[in-house]
Amino acid sequence: MAMKTLKDKYCIVGVGETEYSRGSGRTTRAMAVEAMRNAILDAGLRASDVDGVLDYQGGDSTFANHVAPDLGIRLNFYMDVMGGGSSTEALIGLAMGAIEAGMCNTVAIYRSMNGYSEFRIGGTGARAAQPVRGMDLAQVPFGMRSAGQTFGFTFMRHMYEYGTTSEQVAHVKVAHSKHASQNPKAIQKERVTVQDVVGSRWIVKPLHLLDCCLETDNATCVIVTSAERARDLKARPVYIMGVAGRVSKPRVDYHWVHGPISRVAGYYAKDIVFGQAGIGPEDVDVTGSYDAFTFTTMLQLEEYGFCKKGEGGAYVSSGIIELGGKRPNNTSGGHLCEGYTHGMSMVIENVRQLRRTVDDTCPGAADGKHSYDYSVGKCRQVRDAEITMNLGWAMPATGSALIMRI
Amino acid sequence: MPQPVSYRGMSLIVPDNDSEWKEYYAHARQHRLMLRACNACGLMRYPAMHACPWCMDLGWTWKEVSGRGTIYSYETVVHAIQPGFKDATPYAVVLVELDEQRAKPTADEALRIIANLVKPDGLTFEDAKEVAIGRRVRVVFQDVGESMALPQFTLTDEPPQGRVWRLPE
Numbered sequence: 001m002a003m004k005t006l007k008d009k010y011c012i013v014g015v016g017e018t019e020y021s022r023g024s025g026r027t028t029r030a031m032a033v034e035a036m037r038n039a040i041l042d043a044g045l046r047a048s049d050v051d052g053v054l055d056y057q058g059g060d061s062t063f064a065n066h067v068a069p070d071l072g073i074r075l076n077f078y079m080d081v082m083g084g085g086s087s088t089e090a091l092i093g094l095a096m097g098a099i100e101a102g103m104c105n106t107v108a109i110y111r112s113m114n115g116y117s118e119f120r121i122g123g124t125g126a127r128a129a130q131p132v133r134g135m136d137l138a139q140v141p142f143g144m145r146s147a148g149q150t151f152g153f154t155f156m157r158h159m160y161e162y163g164t165t166s167e168q169v170a171h172v173k174v175a176h177s178k179h180a181s182q183n184p185k186a187i188q189k190e191r192v193t194v195q196d197v198v199g200s201r202w203i204v205k206p207l208h209l210l211d212c213c214l215e216t217d218n219a220t221c222v223i224v225t226s227a228e229r230a231r232d233l234k235a236r237p238v239y240i241m242g243v244a245g246r247v248s249k250p251r252v253d254y255h256w257v258h259g260p261i262s263r264v265a266g267y268y269a270k271d272i273v274f275g276q277a278g279i280g281p282e283d284v285d286v287t288g289s290y291d292a293f294t295f296t297t298m299l300q301l302e303e304y305g306f307c308k309k310g311e312g313g314a315y316v317s318s319g320i321i322e323l324g325g326k327r328p329n330n331t332s333g334g335h336l337c338e339g340y341t342h343g344m345s346m347v348i349e350n351v352r353q354l355r356r357t358v359d360d361t362c363p364g365a366a367d368g369k370h371s372y373d374y375s376v377g378k379c380r381q382v383r384d385a386e387i388t389m390n391l392g393w394a395m396p397a398t399g400s401a402l403i404m405r406i
Numbered sequence: 407m408p409q410p411v412s413y414r415g416m417s418l419i420v421p422d423n424d425s426e427w428k429e430y431y432a433h434a435r436q437h438r439l440m441l442r443a444c445n446a447c448g449l450m451r452y453p454a455m456h457a458c459p460w461c462m463d464l465g466w467t468w469k470e471v472s473g474r475g476t477i478y479s480y481e482t483v484v485h486a487i488q489p490g491f492k493d494a495t496p497y498a499v500v501l502v503e504l505d506e507q508r509a510k511p512t513a514d515e516a517l518r519i520i521a522n523l524v525k526p527d528g529l530t531f532e533d534a535k536e537v538a539i540g541r542r543v544r545v546v547f548q549d550v551g552e553s554m555a556l557p558q559f560t561l562t563d564e565p566p567q568g569r570v571w572r573l574p575e
Contacts, residue, residue: 129489131410131417131418139520144483144499149487152481204482205481256478257518
């Protein structure tokens with residue numbers, strides 16, 4: 001059955017974040033307030049213009065009805081959602097639905113986390129000491145708890161089935177480090193080589209240290225409203241062409257019984273999101289993959305059809321995903337290099353790419369003048385980007401997607 | 407509410423009302439690997455769940471399986487995050503595809519169980535260099551307290567199933 005589409009009826013009108021740090025010294029409430037204020041100001045809105053707030057978390061953050069009043073927002077709608085990486089795009093879709101239903105007019109969506117200094121997102125510390133019950137009994141007693149450990153079977157089976165190599169996926173880190181070197185916000189700005197990645201210590205085979213993202217303290221926010229409302233605002237509106245949220249494989253909680261396990265949720269999400277947008281992968285200028293690991297980027301890009309299934313290793317090591325290549329991916333440096341935000345930062349980056357307002361290190365960047373020179377310390381604005389796509393990921397079995405245009 | 411069982415520094419908790427895990431572990435403590443089979447369509451499922459994911463029937467019967475299978479995928483943990491595993495690194499976690507019900511009800515489906523690769527004593531972790539996709543394994547049981555045993559898998563001498571592969575290092 002064809003799914004309904006709200007193509008071009010809703011926009012992202014504001015984006016904002018806090019510093020990316022490893023030791024914020026602040027509460028998630030304080031960070032969320034700052035990120036939301038930045039997004040509201042970016043949109044040219046006042047607090048009284050925002051009447052809906054959504055956020056996502058895993059028991060590690062501050063609820064919407066605490067954050068919104070701190071800024072003087074009176075809520076007509078709010079909701080706190082449990083969840084991680086596939087939430088950004090899903091909540092953008094839910095915001096559109098809440099507005100469409102007449103519950104509110106303008107929705108701010110935030111994620112605030114001390115993923116380094118408080119609740120280690122890598123699973124060490126307090127997370128490793130939690131009691132084990134329910135479905136966790138199927139894996140945690142065997143020393144399989146963190147995200148990297150939980151995804152390992154999928155990565156390894158892909159290497160077995162398709163001959164994908166560590167060196168191929170290392171190119172994801174290489175590309176994103178190149179992009180981060182042009183990003184003043186990035187935690188890790190140094191460009192790295194394939195040898196740096198495969199020479200770094202093992203965490204859980206097949207993942208090396210540099211195949212893994214950076215635990216980070218940060219808050220991020222995006223603001224969604226109707227295209228009609230967006231037309232009067234300060235910032236150039238970015239139109240939402242299609243959105244898919246938390247699309248899952250069968251048996252999502254224990255997905256390994258439904259193969260091929262090298263298949264990830266994008267296989268099911270692509271028809272929804274491309275169907276709504278009325279475009280295909282070849283029309284996308286910039287991608288924003290969920291790079292919790294180098295492998296996740298490779299798996300998503302091939303599943304959404306940017307290359308054939310099984311050819312992801314060749315695709316990510318071809319130069320296509322680098323600035324200056326045909327379809328750059330994670331031009332901010334992403335979770336691997338800019339910092340880990342549970343998916344939000346890649347949507348923020350793509351909004352800025354479409355507006356031509358990326359905060360790169362070009363001398364004229366503040367005035368929107370970009371050199372398109374991608375050598376060290378220069379530009380990361382993509383020339384004439386018209387359509388971007390975000391590929392959200394919670395785990396191999398669950399993913400979300402978002403297509404935007406200027 | 408039963409007392410939590412301690413294993414490698416973890417508290418494993420199986421409440422009285424969790425019949426799925428409680429009965430699974432009770433069978434394992436008798437060193438029998440038993441899965442729930444649907445009373446309507448006959449298909450087994452793992453983990454034990456309350457309904458059949460293929461026909462939605464609520465009726466089930468515990469059915470014993472051979473415990474023999476093939477390593478379908480694996481990973482080797484070098485940097486443990488759980489304190490109780492720090493002294494065991496590097497250790498292999500395996501995804502074992504059981505011989506029963508392979509490629510049923512569709513070509514891509516099978517009964518696949520997560521465990522550690524252990525020596526035949528069921529207690530000691532196997533040398534992680536021995537792990538490979540395609541190698542044959544059989545279940546062994548690691549007793550944990552009075553009410554629980556963890557099904558683990560150990561290598562057998564049987565010829566491998568299909569191509570044998572491990573990560574080049």
